[in-house]
Amino acid sequence: MTFTHNIGDETLFTFTDDVAISFDLTIEKxxxxxxxxGTHSVHLATAGNCDEQSMSAPEFxxxxxxxxxxxxxxxxxxxxxxSIDFTLLCHWDEDDTEVPYPIFGLLESAIMAMDIxxxxxxxxxxxxxxxxxxxxxxxxxxxxxxxxxxxxx
Numbered sequence: 668m669t670f671t672h673n674i675g676d677e678t679l680f681t682f683t684d685d686v687a688i689s690f691d692l693t694i695e696k697x698x699x700x701x702x703x704x705g706t707h708s709v710h711l712a713t714a715g716n717c718d719e720q721s722m723s724a725p726e727f728x729x730x731x732x733x734x735x736x737x738x739x740x741x742x743x744x745x746x747x748x749x750s751i752d753f754t755l756l757c758h759w760d761e762d763d764t765e766v767p768y769p770i771f772g773l774l775e776s777a778i779m780a781m782d783i784x785x786x787x788x789x790x791x792x793x794x795x796x797x798x799x800x801x802x803x804x805x806x807x808x809x810x811x812x813x814x815x816x817x818x819x820x
Contacts, residue, residue, distance in 0.1 A: 668783075668813040670775050679717045679755060679766070683710045684724070684775065688744060690731050699742045701731035707751060717757040720765055724751045724772075733785070740793075740817075741786050746776040774803065778811055791819040 668686040690703025707724035727749040733742025750772035757764050778801050787795040794816045800808035 668779075669811065670771075670778070671810045672771075672807070678714045679757065680714060681712045682768075682771065683712075684708070684751065684771070685710075686775070688729055690729060690744065692731060692740070692742075694735060694740070697735045699731065699733035699735060699740050701742075703729045703731070703744075705729055705746065705749070709751065709753075711753055713755060715757075716759060717755040717766070720754040720756040722753040727772075735789065736786075738789055739786055740789050741784065743780065743784055745780045746772075749773075749776040751775065774801075774809055775811075777801075777803075778809065782811070783813055785815050787815060787817060789817075791817060793817040 668688065670684045670686070672682045685708040686705055688703055688705035690701045692699055692701040705727050709722060709724045711719055711722065713719055728747045729744050730747055731742050731744050733740060752767065752769040752771065754768070755766040757766050782799055782801060785795050787793045794814065796814040798812035800810045802808040
């Protein structure tokens with residue numbers, strides 16, 4: 668799963684997060700459930716007068732909920748404690764200003780919970796993928812893409 672955010676023409680940064688999630692599924696009486704863990708691989712490219720000051724993107728847990736529909740599994744993968752935050756140190760005139768961005772974990776988590784619905788063939792090697800964008804009321808969207816593959820134990 669990849670999330671990308673570029674804040675526009677006068678960009679201070681471009682943010683890309685490649686998220687890897689592994690989870691185990693339980694299927695009982697047509698109900699799909701599961702738990703797992705995820706990791707971040709964050710790339711923060713600063714621009715202009717700003718440099719990366721700090722970054723935190725710890726491992727997180729997920730829950731899986733859904734149902735068996737025909738020969739497919741339909742489910743969502745929702746983070747239970749995803750956090751990402753970083754601070755830029757920007758140099759304007761003679762001032763150095765720390766600019767915090769503490770919200771990306773909440774935005775990625777919301778995209779996963781609201782916009783990503785997996786519909787995958789119930790078989791070893793079954794795949795599903797998709798992409799989209801979410802602006803959360805802003806002019807600058809966060810782009811996302813995902814790919815899911817089932818593998819039998």
